Amino acid sequence: MTLWRNWAGTVTASPREVVHAGTVDAVAAAVTRAASAGLTVRVAGSGHSFTPLVATDGLLLHVDELSGVTAVDRERGRVRVLGGTPLHVLNPALQRLGLALPNLGDIDRQTISGAIATGTHGTGMRRQGIASAVCGLTLVLADGSTLTCSVEVDPEVFAAARVGLGALGVVVEVELQCVPAFRLHAKESAQALSRLLPRLQAEVDGHDHVDVLWFPHTDRVSVKRNDVVGAHEGPGPLTPWRARLDDELLANGVFEATNRLAAALPASVPVVNEVAARLLGAREFADDSWRVFCSSRRVRFVESEYAVPRASVGAVIGELRSWFERTRAPVPFPVELRFVGADDVWLSTAFERDSGYVAVHQYHRMDPAPLFAAFEAIVAEHAGRPHWGKVHTLGAQRLRDLYPRFEPFRAVRERLDPGRVFTNAHVRHLLGD
Ligand SMILES: Cc1cc2nc3c(=O)[nH]c(=O)nc-3n(C[C@H](O)[C@H](O)[C@H](O)COP(=O)(O)OP(=O)(O)OC[C@H]3O[C@@H](n4cnc5c(N)ncnc54)[C@H](O)[C@@H]3O)c2cc1C
Structure with missing residues (x-):
């Protein structure tokens, strides 16, 4: 039975288990339970990717209940938001704080973690994609532990995990460098x-x-x-x-x-x-x-x-x-x-x-x-x-040539998820194993 389909209706999945985790502890418990049962895990955002990144026959983990702004640093214009926060919730919340993301794509249905995982972008040569506004991330890893990274703390994981394809762990919190509302x-x-x-x-x-x-x-x-x-x-x-x-x-x-x-x-x-x-x-x-x-x-x-x-x-x-x-x-x-x-x-x-x-x-x-x-x-x-979220056929062999930091990304993955809990056929095709 199909339990999940993407927005376009072109990708479906029949996961063995579906969990909606509303706390970081619930995420960790679901991941460790699945890993010890030999199930792989994919995290679902809003399902707006056209590629089969989310599809799984293992555990499909929804983090839609992990939503909202958890902390504000007004001096530095930074906010921390839970990983499942949709952009249509985030944008007006930032506006109320007098802040905004520097750039956005053309819809706001995605979750913040789903958007950054595939490199979602808008337009503007003097701006970057949404993942560039991320200044810190907290992940739940395959062993259930949490890891917080930034440019100062674990910079290699930080460089890899902002556009992480959901292949390194579950993003439960994101810190964003905002700009004054404009x-x-x-x-x-x-x-x-x-x-x-x-x-x-x-x-x-x-x-x-x-x-x-x-x-x-x-x-x-x-x-x-x-x-x-x-x-x-x-x-x-x-x-x-x-x-x-x-x-x-x-x-x-x-x-x-x-x-x-x-x-x-x-x-x-x-x-x-x-x-x-x-x-x-x-x-x-x-x-x-x-x-x-x-x-x-x-x-x-x-x-x-x-x-x-x-x-x-x-x-x-x-x-x-x-x-x-x-x-x-x-x-x-x-x-x-x-x-x-x-x-x-x-x-x-x-x-x-x-x-x-x-x-x-x-x-x-x-x-x-x-x-x-x-x-x-x-x-x-x-x-x-x-674009990682849009239809293409490229696999690891070609992607390695296109991305100078492809191998370092794979090394971070090897360190964080050596047992390949966060994978599926499409991720294996992209990353080579
Ligand atoms: C109508 C439409 C308009 C679009 N417009 C744009 C645009 O303007 N610019 C652009 O660049 N793209 C655009 N996209 C593509 C879209 O932004 C991306 O595919 C984005 O990744 C979708 O986010 P999502 O929340 O739906 O994530 P999903 O598609 O559900 O998941 C995407 C990836 O994120 C991972 N993921 C989700 N949540 C987590 C988490 N908490 N932890 C770890 N991994 C996680 C998933 O495992 C998966 O690998 C558009 C798509 C549609 C359908």
């Missing part, structure tokens, strides 16, 4: 892809956060430029009716309808995409950072995303465009481009590399395989590093 001025407009590409890098450097959506088979992109403004600067937030129209109707309701049409009539995709691109018109507003970064995504899809050197994004898009022209592949979802600064987290997709992220999506009722295979072949030529 406001973003959002400007969104449509543009021709062919005019944007030659000046893409200048756009990226000219704004705090740039996000581009390109509709395949068209020359149309929607460009979102978000810039930090003072507390009383910029226009007001979207009026409630406009927010509802944009997010509920256009981004979800109408978009679901255009995707259903595309699934029923694949030949209509170029026209459907032209219409969808035109619906994403211009808008301008300002609001709290997390309200601007995150929106709701209810149209189901599957996604593959790779990080490439930022300078390679134009070439990747050119090759993808040629592929779409050659194959006329029906893909009604936009290709998304984002940009993030280099960081020092060993398995971060932006490790020591200013990165451009290219993401391809397919509606969940349509076959993603041809698109994902072609995309993977293109990004392979640009030293592409796959």
Whole structure:
């Protein structure tokens, strides 16, 4: 019997045991009990990964009851939060403290531990992924003991465990370096892809956060430029009716309808995409950072995303465009481009590399395989590093070449989990044993 499925509905699992642990002691007890019974353990966040990282036939451990802010250091702008805290709980809690995470992805449904485990990121060349905001972590290890690490204490574990794939232990608490709460001025407009590409890098450097959506088979992109403004600067937030129209109707309701049409009539995709691109018109507003970064995504899809050197994004898009022209592949979802600064987290997709992220999506009722295979072949030529939570086929042999600290990561894993309690078939494929 299927007891767990991911958000996209593409990964299912039938674990032997399912535990919702509400305290650190309960986590430790569940892990030691499973380990002594010879069961492997996977921890579930909100199930928003497209890869089978969470799937298990052993113990599936939920930490959703481990939620909330446990400590605040106002002087340093740091908070400690429990590992299962969802971002949609964390963001308003930080706002009430006058704080914010420096950058976020485009939804807030993930848990903090799930988000960092796969290197979840937003966009902004002067910012990094969410794991870079982590300044301390507490893990429950395979033997039931706890380990707290930071840049000062056990720095190797800290470098490994921020993007840890759930392969080192259960993250029960995370310390975050926040920034003062800030406001973003959002400007969104449509543009021709062919005019944007030659000046893409200048756009990226000219704004705090740039996000581009390109509709395949068209020359149309929607460009979102978000810039930090003072507390009383910029226009007001979207009026409630406009927010509802944009997010509920256009981004979800109408978009679901255009995707259903595309699934029923694949030949209509170029026209459907032209219409969808035109619906994403211009808008301008300002609001709290997390309200601007995150929106709701209810149209189901599957996604593959790779990080490439930022300078390679134009070439990747050119090759993808040629592929779409050659194959006329029906893909009604936009290709998304984002940009993030280099960081020092060993398995971060932006490790020591200013990165451009290219993401391809397919509606969940349509076959993603041809698109994902072609995309993977293109990004392979640009030293592409796959998002750990999004569909890809790379295994340890290739990942070792892409990540200079791959072997040190494996060494930390050998130290923390020599009996391979925190594993499954996908993790073995990724890490080589
Ligand atoms: C609609 C949608 C939008 C998305 N937008 C973005 C985006 O803007 N940017 C981006 O980078 N990604 C994005 N993603 C991907 C998503 O952020 C990642 O897949 C993320 O890992 C999901 O977090 P989760 O809480 O659902 O974790 P899950 O998917 O449940 O788990 C992910 C990994 O974290 C591990 N894990 C979870 N909790 C713990 C814990 N307490 N201790 C140890 N390990 C743990 C799991 O074992 C697993 O390995 C999106 C996904 C969807 C479906």
